[in-house]
Amino acid sequence: MKLFPMSSTKYYIFLFNFLLITSTTLSKSNFQPKTLFLLVKKDPSTLQYITQIHQRTPLVPLKLALNLGGESLWVDCQKGHKSSTYKPARCESAQCDLAWSTSCGNCYENNTSLPICNSCYNVVSNPVTSTTGEIADDVLTIQSINGSIPGPVAIVPNFIFSCPTTSNLTQNLGKNVKGMVGFGQQSPVSFATQFASIFKFSRQFAICLSSSTKRNGVIFIGHSPYFISLAFDASRDLIYTPIITQQRFVTITYPHYISVIRPSPEYYIQVTSVRINGKTLPLNKTLLSLDENEEGGTRISTNVPYTELEPSIYDIVSKAFINEMPKEVKKVPSVQPFKTCFDSTYIGVSRLGYDAPEINIVFQKQSVYWTIIGSNSLVKVKEGVICLAFVERKEATGQAIVVGGYQMQDNLIEFDLSRRRIGFSNSLFYRQTMCANHNYA
Numbered sequence: 001m002k003l004f005p006m007s008s009t010k011y012y013i014f015l016f017n018f019l020l021i022t023s024t025t026l027s028k029s030n031f032q033p034k035t036l037f038l039l040v041k042k043d044p045s046t047l048q049y050i051t052q053i054h055q056r057t058p059l060v061p062l063k064l065a066l067n068l069g070g071e072s073l074w075v076d077c078q079k080g081h082k083s084s085t086y087k088p089a090r091c092e093s094a095q096c097d098l099a100w101s102t103s104c105g106n107c108y109e110n111n112t113s114l115p116i117c118n119s120c121y122n123v124v125s126n127p128v129t130s131t132t133g134e135i136a137d138d139v140l141t142i143q144s145i146n147g148s149i150p151g152p153v154a155i156v157p158n159f160i161f162s163c164p165t166t167s168n169l170t171q172n173l174g175k176n177v178k179g180m181v182g183f184g185q186q187s188p189v190s191f192a193t194q195f196a197s198i199f200k201f202s203r204q205f206a207i208c209l210s211s212s213t214k215r216n217g218v219i220f221i222g223h224s225p226y227f228i229s230l231a232f233d234a235s236r237d238l239i240y241t242p243i244i245t246q247q248r249f250v251t252i253t254y255p256h257y258i259s260v261i262r263p264s265p266e267y268y269i270q271v272t273s274v275r276i277n278g279k280t281l282p283l284n285k286t287l288l289s290l291d292e293n294e295e296g297g298t299r300i301s302t303n304v305p306y307t308e309l310e311p312s313i314y315d316i317v318s319k320a321f322i323n324e325m326p327k328e329v330k331k332v333p334s335v336q337p338f339k340t341c342f343d344s345t346y347i348g349v350s351r352l353g354y355d356a357p358e359i360n361i362v363f364q365k366q367s368v369y370w371t372i373i374g375s376n377s378l379v380k381v382k383e384g385v386i387c388l389a390f391v392e393r394k395e396a397t398g399q400a401i402v403v404g405g406y407q408m409q410d411n412l413i414e415f416d417l418s419r420r421r422i423g424f425s426n427s428l429f430y431r432q433t434m435c436a437n438h439n440y441a
Contacts, residue, residue, distance in 0.1 A: 033144035033154050034201055035222035037440050038181075040066055042405070043174040044213040047305035049405060050174060051181060051219065054141045055159075056083035062178045066219070067127075068207070068302040069266040070182020072099060072189040074124040074133055076170050077163035085157070088119035089135040095160055096120035098188045099135045102260055123260070124162045126180060127303040128172045133162030142195070145220070148227035149439050156198055160189045184265020185243060185417055192221050193417070203417035207302075208234065208428075208435035211375070211409040215436035226412060228428060229437045234412040237431070238423030239370065241363035244268035245420075248294055264294065267415065269422060271298040271401060274313075275360040275369070276320045283313055287400040296400050300413075300422070304404035306337070306379075307390045313400055314339075314392040317359075321377075321388055324357035338379070338387035347378075347386065352429050354378040354386060361403075370424040376407045410434045 038051045049066040055075065060083075062075060089095035091104040101120035124133035140159035144151035170177060183205060184190045188197075192205040201222045208228060210217035220226045225233035248264040268290050274281045287310055290297025309317060318340045322331065328346045335341050348355040353375025360369040379389040389406050393399075412435075414423035428434050 031144070031152055031154055032199055033151060033222065034199075035145040035220055035224075036142050036154060036195055036199075037145050037150075037221065038142070038219040039216040039440065040207070040209065040219055041216045042210065042213050042409075043177075046174040047405065048174055048177070049209055049217075049302050050177060053181070055138055055161075056081075057085040057139050059139070059141060063174075063176055064179050064181045065126075065173050065177050066207075066302045067180040067182045067184075068300060069184045069264075070125070070180055070190070071184050071187040071265045072122075072124070072182045073159070073161040073179065073191055074164060074169070074182070075161055075179035076167055077134075078167035081163070083138055085139045087137050087158070089137065089160075091118055091120050093120070095135055095137060099160055099162065100187075100189075100260075100262055101135060103132065121165070122162055124164050124169065126169050126172050129169070131164050131166050131169055133164045135160065135162055137161070142221075143440070145222075145440070148230050154199070156195075159194060182265065183415070185267060185415070186245060186263035187265045190265065192415075195221050196417075204415060204419075206235070206412055206414040206423075207408070208412045208438075209302075209405060209409045210434065210436040212436055216438075216441065217409075217435040218438050218440055224414070226414075227438070228412070228435065229433050230439060232431060232433055234425050234428060234431075235414060235423070237425045238412070238414055239363075239368055239426075240416075240421045240423045241269050241368060243415075243417075243420045243422055244270060244290055244297070246290065246294055247292075266294075267300040267422065268399075269298050269300065270364060271361055272364065273362040273366075274317065275362060276317070277324045277357045278360075279320065279324075280362075281316050281320055283316060287313065290399075294399075295397055298401040298403065299399045300403045300408075302405050302408075304402050306406045307404040308393045308399075308402040309390055310393050310398075310400040314390065317390065318388060321357055321359075326355075332385055335381045335385060335387055337391045338381065338389070339392060340388040340390075341381065342378075342386055344380070344384055344386045350374075351432065352427065371426045372407055373427050373429070375427060375429060376409060376411070379406065 040051045099122050104120040121132040137158040137160045140156045196203040206220040208217045224235035226235045228234045246264040330343045352373045356374035359372040362369040378386045410428050412425040
């Protein structure tokens with residue numbers, strides 16, 4: 001079993017910088033952007049958030065699912081993968097160390113689609129399962145930002161990623177999606193951390209997920225300001241709470257059994273209480289604390305379409321929400337996956353969405369909280385029926401609260417890894433704008 005201590009993060013950043021100095025030029029034009037961006041759109045069939053990059057030589061556009069808590073970029077290389085600049089990481093190389101290699105020098109299943117066998121492997125995963133992946137690097141391009149409009153394209157000739165040793169890892173992703181782009185904390189080869197090391201800006205990024213399946217939201221990588229419209233910098237409204245770091249066990253069973261301990265890439269925060277219309281709910285405080293086994297506490301995830309609540313917490317939240325709804329609003333039978341649904345006839349709609357009780361997620365003190373309004377707390381499931389957009393956790397164990405994509409839509413959320421904090425903007429509807437109102441198309 002291989003142990004990666006929490007204090008190793010600075011070592012990996014140093015190693016990455018050393019690797020860059022001793023390798024090829026960072027960009028063909030020596031361009032040093034301060035902020036980069038990706039467009040991101042919700043897939044209507046899977047409810048995953050999909051972005052696109054250009055990789056390989058010649059460049060190929062690749063659709064990828066956003067994985068907020070993923071360790072790295074991984075791409076399916078099993079079918080039709082061709083690139084003259086693909087370079088597998090050799091055993092015991094700096095790339096292997098950076099990408100947390102778990103094994104080296106094996107050829108799995110006589111795989112001929114990957115060039116060599118003297119390469120190293122790490123753990124790659126999708127929301128359902130994990131496997132091993134060959135560590136490699138290749139050309140990757142990404143668009144920069146110039147104020148509130150697109151800037152020049154940045155070219156990275158040696159971006160580290162992984163190729164899974166089986167094509168099954170894409171089965172739980174959307175149509176034509178070829179992998180996942182991981183933004184996890186503590187990982188030296190996460191998407192944002194690599195760019196921060198390459199272009200010498202702070203390790204931070206921000207996501208602004210659109211509520212529309214037809215219009216793009218945006219992911220900012222690098223420094224604020226984060227302009228959502230020509231004149232509005234959404235970062236000016238952020239309230240912050242600390243990121244909690246944790247270790248985790250990672251186990252895979254194919255092609256052979258591997259179990260390792262490493263820093264968790266997931267984003268955990270401390271929620272101390274929940275209020276509905278200003279009333280604090282009687283939640284079990286023990287459940288709100290994250291333990292050493294990654295049980296309890298609160299996690300933020302783009303792999304979960306709607307916020308998941310531990311059953312006792314869901315029961316308290318749903319009852320309080322119902323009690324705060326206007327008396328003329330009637331409950332109706334549940335519509336899966338939702339348990340609490342209403343006849344929408346007597347529910348008003350404003351620029352903030354449905355007229356609904358205000359939910360406050362309270363962080364380290366009572367004055368620091370994130371507000372969830374009707375546009376993020378209620379969802380239309382069919383004509384005349386809306387439901388509370390929270391679901392009850394099905395698994396016996398896990399986090400007490402997993403903040404899902406629907407609650408983050410049309411909010412700017414900044415992940416400041418350098419300062420170990422996460423910033424929440426509250427709904428951009430308060431500012432009469434939304435995540436699709438950017439100028440980066």
